[in-house]
Amino acid sequence: xxxxxxxxxxxxxxxxxxxxxxxxxxxxxxxxxxxxxxxxxxxxxxxxxxxxxxxxxxxxxxxxxxxxxxxxxxxxxxxxxxxxxxxxxxxxxxxxxxxxxxxxxxxxxxxxxxxxxxxxxxxxxxxxxxxxxxxxxxxxxxxxxxxxxxxxxxxxxxxxxxxxxxxxxxxxxxxxxxxxxxxxxxxxxxxxxxxxxxxxxxxxxxxxxxxxxxxxxxxxxxxxxxxxxxxxxxxxxxxxxxxxxxxxxxxxxxxxxxxxxxxxxxxxxxxxxxxxxxxxxxxxxxxxxxxxxxxxxxxxxxxxxxxxxxxxxxxxxxxxxxxxxxxxxxxxxxxxxxxxxxxxxxxxxxxxxxxx
Amino acid sequence: xxxxxxxxxxxxxxxxxxxxxxxxxxxxxxxxxxxxxxxxxxxxxxxxxxxxxxxxxxxxxxxxxxxxxxxxxxxxxxxxxxxxxxxxxxxxxxxxxxxxxxxxxxxxxxxxxxxxxxxxxxxxxxxxxxxxxxxxxxxxxxxxxxxxxxxxxxxxxxxxxxxxxxxxxxxxxxxxxxxxxxxxxxxxxxxxxxxxxxxxxxxxxxxxxxxxxxxxxxxxxxxxxxxxxxxxxxxxxxxxxxxxxxxxxxxxxxxxxxxxxxxxxxxxxxxxxxxxxxxxxxxxxxxxxxxxxxxxxxxxxxxxxxxxxxxxxxxxxxxxxxxxxxxxxxxxxxxxxxxxxxxxxxxxxxxxxxxx
Numbered sequence: 001x002x003x004x005x006x007x008x009x010x011x012x013x014x015x016x017x018x019x020x021x022x023x024x025x026x027x028x029x030x031x032x033x034x035x036x037x038x039x040x041x042x043x044x045x046x047x048x049x050x051x052x053x054x055x056x057x058x059x060x061x062x063x064x065x066x067x068x069x070x071x072x073x074x075x076x077x078x079x080x081x082x083x084x085x086x087x088x089x090x091x092x093x094x095x096x097x098x099x100x101x102x103x104x105x106x107x108x109x110x111x112x113x114x115x116x117x118x119x120x121x122x123x124x125x126x127x128x129x130x131x132x133x134x135x136x137x138x139x140x141x142x143x144x145x146x147x148x149x150x151x152x153x154x155x156x157x158x159x160x161x162x163x164x165x166x167x168x169x170x171x172x173x174x175x176x177x178x179x180x181x182x183x184x185x186x187x188x189x190x191x192x193x194x195x196x197x198x199x200x201x202x203x204x205x206x207x208x209x210x211x212x213x214x215x216x217x218x219x220x221x222x223x224x225x226x227x228x229x230x231x232x233x234x235x236x237x238x239x240x241x242x243x244x245x246x247x248x249x250x251x252x253x254x255x256x257x258x259x260x261x262x263x264x265x266x267x268x269x270x271x272x273x274x275x276x277x278x279x280x281x282x283x284x285x286x287x288x289x290x291x292x293x294x295x296x297x298x299x300x301x302x303x304x305x306x307x308x309x310x311x312x313x314x315x316x317x318x319x320x321x322x323x324x325x326x327x328x329x330x331x332x333x334x335x336x337x338x339x340x341x342x343x344x345x346x347x348x349x350x351x352x353x354x355x356x
Numbered sequence: 357x358x359x360x361x362x363x364x365x366x367x368x369x370x371x372x373x374x375x376x377x378x379x380x381x382x383x384x385x386x387x388x389x390x391x392x393x394x395x396x397x398x399x400x401x402x403x404x405x406x407x408x409x410x411x412x413x414x415x416x417x418x419x420x421x422x423x424x425x426x427x428x429x430x431x432x433x434x435x436x437x438x439x440x441x442x443x444x445x446x447x448x449x450x451x452x453x454x455x456x457x458x459x460x461x462x463x464x465x466x467x468x469x470x471x472x473x474x475x476x477x478x479x480x481x482x483x484x485x486x487x488x489x490x491x492x493x494x495x496x497x498x499x500x501x502x503x504x505x506x507x508x509x510x511x512x513x514x515x516x517x518x519x520x521x522x523x524x525x526x527x528x529x530x531x532x533x534x535x536x537x538x539x540x541x542x543x544x545x546x547x548x549x550x551x552x553x554x555x556x557x558x559x560x561x562x563x564x565x566x567x568x569x570x571x572x573x574x575x576x577x578x579x580x581x582x583x584x585x586x587x588x589x590x591x592x593x594x595x596x597x598x599x600x601x602x603x604x605x606x607x608x609x610x611x612x613x614x615x616x617x618x619x620x621x622x623x624x625x626x627x628x629x630x631x632x633x634x635x636x637x638x639x640x641x642x643x644x645x646x647x648x649x650x651x652x653x654x655x656x657x658x659x660x661x662x663x664x665x666x667x668x669x670x671x672x673x674x675x676x677x678x679x680x681x682x683x684x685x686x687x688x689x690x691x692x693x694x695x696x697x698x699x700x701x702x703x704x705x706x707x708x709x710x711x712x
Contacts, residue, residue: 091557093696094550100692103646139550140572141522144497156518164507164514165529166497169522172553177520194450194495197528201447216496290459336456340449 031065074107086135142170142222244279281322387421430463442491498526498578600635601685
């Protein structure tokens with residue numbers, strides 16, 4: 001027998017209700033209609049209270065009575081059916097696999113994957129659930145986690161201090177994972193794997209009672225979901241440590257306040273209480289770090305961030321201004337100038353003290 | 357007390373001997389000289405017997421008596437000293453960390469990381485060891501492994517069926533990992549993580565007694581080393597499954613016959629007996645796979661491969677020719693057209709039968 005998680009049950013019920021409604025319409029000889037939240041820029045707002053982007057109230061109505069929309073409605077039903085079968089058989093598939101599976105659908109196949117992806121986003125925003133809960137998962141795994149956390153994936157029990165140096169890999173299906181035991185007191189999310197390995201090697205996870213999370217650049221959806229669960233379910237403060245450049249800043253900010261593109265699902269992903277600890281422009285000055293000159297692209301990006309509502313705090317405005325003034329950026333690994341363990345022995349304690 | 361592996365001991369001895377020679381020269385008021393194998397294209401040859409690229413006999417002599425070379429010699433000694441300290445303290449560092457550490461060296465810092473990387477390659481080719489054995493590791497982790505393998509990393513014992521769906525992550529320091537127990541009978545290395553997760557989900561590791569390796573695109577050095585050790589030390593046949601396009605072919609070929617760029621170290625990385633199982637041009641035709649048209653870039657790349665000595669076999673020449681003729685390529689996930697499990701239930705058994 002297939003055991004479904006609470007989330008899968010909820011998604012399954014939503015899909016069943018959706019199907020029942022369509023069947024009812026057809027039985028009553030009424031053309032089925034879909035009410036799809038608009039995801040256009042004009043319907044994306046920064047929610048100051050929640051501190052992340054959300055969708056407004058605008059909706060589009062798609063009707064089977066409209067010849068131009070009927071194929072898309074049929075495809076939406078096929079996607080919903082595909083998802084229901086995934087949930088009912090406890091399977092998952094990638095967006096790419098679904099795109100190819102559609103080659104065999106009566107509703108007609110898609111011209112490119114962009115078309116099938118959009119339909120999945122429609123369902124996500126109609127139901128307010130993540131596509132992962134519908135059985136559709138990203139190709140790539142999430143971050144690496146090292147530290148005093150024990151998780152349960154199906155029958156497997158995994159201790160994130162005993163999964164090897166590479167750590168426990170956050171799977172695309174992170175919501176099916178039970179976080180069964182956690183002795184850590186905080187999470188430190190790190191942009192580069194070079195710095196992640198430095199933290200693991202210097203046993204920062206032990207010294208600082210921390211889960212060390214190696215983001216591998218921009219955080220994957222599964223990683224963001226993991227960080228949110230660590231914060232909400234395990235009650236851990238989350239700290240973010242990236243390169244000191246606009247792209248590093250934004251890796252942090254997307255974890256904190258989500259992206260506009262995923263406004264319809266930020267309530268599942270954003271961690272507004274997460275704290276960005278560096279590398280800041282002030283760090284570059286105070287620690288006399290080796291730097292690179294800002295490129296034109298960096299400067300343009302910093303100027304964009306100045307106007308972005310997510311950066312509308314004194315801390316961010318000051319740091320962006322300072323970086324533009326000094327005209328320089330620095331990488332996390334630049335602390336090696338003072339020895340390989342300096343970042344763990346000196347920088348990190350100072351930063352945690354400042355933020356706790 | 358720090359326990360060194362056999363490889364670390366060997367590297368440590370080589371570094372010590374190297375230092376002793378320099379000291380001897382200086383004591384005898386003789387300007388120290390370095391004999392560095394040439395890594396220019398004119399000194400890289402395809403070795404038909406070993407079936408991978410190797411370096412020829414050409415060497416450059418670098419002398420401290422030459423004012424133009426003295427800084428580089430001093431820097432080489434600093435790098436060697438840095439590596440010896442890493443080994444002696446059982447630490448490792450990234451190339452990037454070493455580059456920044458050099459900010460504090462008397463020999464003068466580097467203008468960019470390209471300069472310090474070249475010196476590391478000099479040492480690798482002078483000693484015939486990998487930089488990982490010198491304590492210098494890549495930033496990124498290697499592939500994911502799922503299957504009946506137990507490894508030992510320091511005190512941690514990891515079962516690659518119990519590390520979670522994301523699998524056991526091959527660390528940059530894979531040569532320090534003991535492969536303690538293996539019940540698997542073969543290795544299947546897979547280009548994309550989407551297909552890796554499909555194989556894990558459909559329990560292909562159990563059905564085919566296989567270690568499933570998720571390459572994440574072009575195989576990292578640590579992954580290639582792992583595959584070589586699985587073949588040489590565990591005596592397992594290695595099969596490679598990639599997208600059916602020139603870039604997929606080459607992901608396979610670099611595992612099989614190594615790259616020209618790493619000719620000085622291919623004896624540690626290449627797995628000439630590994631078998632490429634697909635997606636081939638013949639597969640595209642025989643399985644009537646959904647395809648994309650070859651782009652100009654693909655065609656140009658295929659024509660390059662035709663002339664590459666590594667592809668000088670009937671199998672490859674036929675497949676490249678056929679792909680150019682049909683003008684089409686296909687992804688691994690294209691098999692989903694026939695259902696999510698088709699690739700594991702039908703394609704893989706047929707391919708293994710053909711190749712075993």
